[in-house]
Amino acid sequence: MNEVVFLNEHLFWGNLGHSAVVVSFISSIMASLSWFFQEKNPLDKSWQKLATWSFQVHSLSVLTIIFSLFYIIYNHYFEYHYAWQHSSRDLPVHFMISCFWEGQEGSFLLWIFWQMVIGQILIRTAKDWKAPVMAVIMLSQVALTSMLLGIKVFGYKLGSSPFELLRNVMVDAPIFKQADYLSKVKDGNGLNPLLQNYWMVIHPPTLFFGFATTVVPFAYVIAALWRKSFDEWLKPTLPWALVSVMVLGAGIIMGGFWAYESLSFGGYWAWDPVENASLVPWLILIAAVHVMLIYKSTGNSLIVAKVLTLATFVLVLYATFLTRSGILGNSSVHSFTDLGMSGQLLVFLLIFVVLSIVLMAVRWKGLPRSAKDEDVYTREFWMFIGSLLLVISSFQVILTTSIPVFNKVFSANLAPPADVIAHYNKWQLPIAVLIAILTAVAQLLKYKKNPENAWKKIAMHAGISAVLTPVLYFAFGLEVWLYALLLFASIYAIVSNSVLLVPFLTGKIKLAGASVAHIGFGVLLIGVLISSANKKVISINETGQALNPEFSNRENVENIFLERGKPSKMGDYIITYVKDSQHWVNTYYQVNYQKLNSKGEVDYSFNLYPNGQINPKFGLVANPDTRHYLSHDVFTYVSSVPSQKGEAKFVNKKEHLVKPGDTIYTNNAWIILVGVNTNANPEDLDARNLKVLLGAELKVHTLDKAYDAMPMYGVQDNQAVSYDALVDEAKLKFSFTGVHPESGKISIETSEKDTSGDFVIMKAIVFPWINLVWGGTIIMIIGFMIAIFRRIGEFKRLDS
Amino acid sequence: MKKSYILGILLIGVAIAAIVSMYGDASTYEDFEAAADHPNKEFHVVGTLNREKEKYYNPQKDPNFFTFYMIDERGNESKVVYHNPEPADFDRSEKIVIVGKMNGQEFEASKILLKCPSKYTDNQVKT
DSSP states (O other): OOOOOSSSSSSSHHHHHHHHHHHHHHHHHHHHHHHHHHOTTTHHHHHHHHHHHHHHHHHHHHHHHHHHHHHHHHHEEEEEEHHHHHOOOOOHHHHHHHHHSSSHHHHHHHHHHHHHHHHHHHHHHHHGGGGHHHHHHHHHHHHHHTOOOOOTTTTTESOTTTOBBBBHTTOOOOGGGSTGGGGTTTOOOOOGGGGSSSSHHHHEEEHHHHHTHHHHHHHHHHHHHTTTTTTTTTTHHHHHHHHHHHHHHHHHHHHHHHHHHHOOOSSSSSOOHHHHHHHHHHHHHHHHHHHHHHHHHOOOOOOHHHHHHHHHHHHHHHHHHHHSSSSTGGGGGSSOOOSSSSHHHHHHHHHHHHHHHHHHHHHGGSSSSOOOOOOSSSSSHHHHHHHHHHHHHHHHHHHHOOOOEEEEEHHEEEEESSEEEEEHHHHHHHHHHHHHHHHHHHHHHHHSSOOOHHHHHHHHHHHHHHHHHHHHHHHTOOOOOHHHHHHHHHHHHHHHHHHHHHHHSSSSSGHHHHHHHHHHHHHHHHHHHHHHOOOOEEOOOOOSSSSSSTTTOOOOOOOEEEETTTOETTTTEEEEEEEEEETTTEEEEEEEEEEEETTTTTTEEEEEEEEEEETTEEEEEEOOEEOOOEEEEEEEEEEEEEEEOOOOEEEEEEEEEEEEOOEOOSSEEEEEEEETTTTOOOOOOTTEEEEEEOOOOOOOOOOEEEEEOOOEEEEEEEEEEEEEEEEEGGGGEEEEEEEEEETTEEEEEEEEEEEOOOEEEEEEEEEEHHHHHHHHHHHHHHHHHHHHHHHHHHHTTOOO | OOOOHHHHHHHHHHHHHHHHHHHOOEEEEEOHHHHHSSSSSEEEEEEEEEESSSSSSSTTTTTTTTEEOOOOOOOOTEEEEESSOTTTTTGOEEEEEEEEEEETEEEEEEEEEEEHHHTTOOOOOOO
């Protein structure tokens, strides 16, 4: 067979990118090993030099990979599978960036990039910890870059390259027998419409930065075990752990906000395995930070602090394995398919698990532990209990999330609980109550001391909260007693931490991190409680008539049928589907809401534009639209639209004989003939041999608006011709059909557009006080930020 | 006894409780026959759409009523009722996972998960 020489391919960029992947892989091995030997031979500085050089080569090659891939996507080089699969010509530049992380290879690349950036910070700031910490981080970089290799080693494909050519992926397709196949590949597959959202440009980088940062505390703990150092690792680790908590937390909540703003499951959290997988390491890391603080202040619980820190990174890897190996299969709506890398991901996970366990076991005996029994009346005791509760919370979440893994390992036949939310709430709600109470109690106590007046304060704050709880309980209209407990606990957290915050406000604001973060946590809990407990689906048919006598509708009747132009009552609203319009690939359905007050009068009105993309690949992809108020959100999305819209039909034809000044009445409008225009401008008409052209100036009044219309009449080639005018908003068409000079009247024919096939099925939900969820999170993040500055300060003071 | 031991024992107890609760709440993948045997229990049933028989969705009449016939992995067929609009892209589904319980001759689904030929596997160049 003759070798086909393909035309117009841009092989340079793929070769550059792929070579850069190989270089980055080899240089990360070099760097990791060199730093390892540097640590072993501290006096031989040549290792240090080699390591730094390798790392700089590595960093440069990572940037080269990213640049090449972006260049390929930006220039629509569809000879590359990645560009063809994840992008298309019509994408704006900011969505081209999202194309990057739509594929697995791109998200690994993002992770690699952040870990490289973190490495660059560490070689400048880690001082004498540089060698062992960088050795561990580069080991993780070796594992990650191997995911992009796409090279066969002994018959096993190592990684998956983003620079694979389309013709190599689909070897058998006949199109690739032609040298000029590229001229036939006109466009790529495009970006998943769900990802065409601004939050999808910013959420993945934040989340992956969060994931990437968890390697630093892990590396410090490994380094400390390696060096048998007990105390010195803590000060550099704390700021990094807090950065990780902050960024990962921000990433998770951004994911929730994206889901809320652009997905149609109606909420910000669905206990989906992919969400859980990022929540669990975050909770464990928060527990780890608390235990580190206990160790810092009392010298106790070192082992637990180390184990939790190691577990955080291992859980990040486990989360990656869960979401990227395809094992979740039937249990997640996020469909990640196996790229054949599950074995490699498992090896990656096992390397770090074994490393952690072996090092812990070897050093186990030498690790200090406290001999005396813990005093119950101290802050550290209750902080420790709180951390354990966080561990239990994560354990429960990861356990149920791992059901598909148990199925694989034990060949079981389990499916996720039918009512997932009830299953998680049963555990997470009581845990949240206890944790919120502990944030108040532990903060009021002191380390190592047993202060007399603390108990008075604890009781007093509990009393204040107990008084506030029923007030808010009834104000928010809650109805379940367990919710009263959670409400009390959250108020308690806010009250106590606010009181603690006051002295910091006038001076050492730097010390206020914990109080601020805990206040945010309390506010977040109240937001979660009210927005989900009182979430109300309002799109329920209230006409009183059974829609479908043949069937009994008992449950789930949560979608409303809206015919275009016909107002319906829904909760306290009168809603009307007004019209649709097309922007780019999306169809926007204008839905008018009129809010009624208690007297049944219209209070205010607004329009929502939920949109749908009728995507040839994905079907109807609905994006909600939300009206935000301080106290609640009105959330709306279209759950179904007519599959095809036929040609518009016009019915109820009527002819009217009118003279200027006369009024025509139709079912939903009145029309005044203002005058007959003899100078009508036949701009758009085929004006050949047009003898007479008259325009009827009509003013069309509907209930709330007036429109102008001008149907025209002419004589062309001795034949009467009429040019219609359509007023889409009023669903009316006008034809000027004749002139009657003897009576001075003209004939106007009106017809109504038949919109019975023009409808949307819509769902609407009111989320009360959802702003507390976002607000609480922002307060929490501010708290983390204050704490980070404090701990960086402590770390910097180390050498001065 | 040291408090840390008590805590340790408590922790193990709670962990066991979590495992038990996971097993207790977990649903199972079954076929229609098993679902018919336990009419009040919710199951996951995996199957394919029977394209020979007609599915029904008439939003003008009732936007919250959708029925279709599904064949489970053992070849049994059942009518499925879903009190929600027809899911987008339903016709293109390769595999359907329904969650719900048997009610007489009909399976009442509370959730439908579709496995469509995703773009990741849809490796065909359109020219």
